[in-house]
Amino acid sequence: MEFSPASKVWVYQADRELSEQETAQLQPQLNQFASSWTAHNQQLKAAAQVVYNRFIVLVVDESHAGASGCSIDKSVRFLQDVEQEFAINLFDRFNTAYLEADKIQSATREELEELLRTGKINGETIVFNNLVNNLQDFETKWQVPLKNSWHARVFGSLIEA
Structure with a gap:
């Protein structure tokens, strides 16, 4: 999938490295989330990926549909669930x-x-x-x-x- 260079990006850093097994388990969940992510009932052109077994990167090409406050809230709730499942912290910006x-x-x-x-x-x-x-x-x-x-x-x- 091609994305505009102006596409919105969010980077979430785990407080520890994920194992290969954890990454293999997480990536399909990220794919599912990105493929079902909507804003005001409009499908977002989105992707999500684990990078270096430590970062979760979300991308939304807003030239198709923009991420709204509600859709961003959906991503935060999803990532909070990921935190719980994998016993990691994704929201400590000073890590x-x-x-x-x-x-x-x-x-x-x-x-x-x-x-x-x-x-x-x-x-x-x-x-x-x-x-x-x-x-x-x-x-x-x-x-x-x-x-x-x-x-x-x-x-x-x-x-x-």
């Missing part, structure tokens, strides 16, 4: 995923502050900017140096490139 030796790690806000203070990560460390808004930004600005993400505004005084 930061970053690359360390080509492996995705995650850190709480406090852990990230400590990693920055001790120099184990820095402004050049690749982080996942889960606040991207559209497909184009997801493809070009999702994985960026910490100094170029929203994290720099929050942790700026601790960042040394």
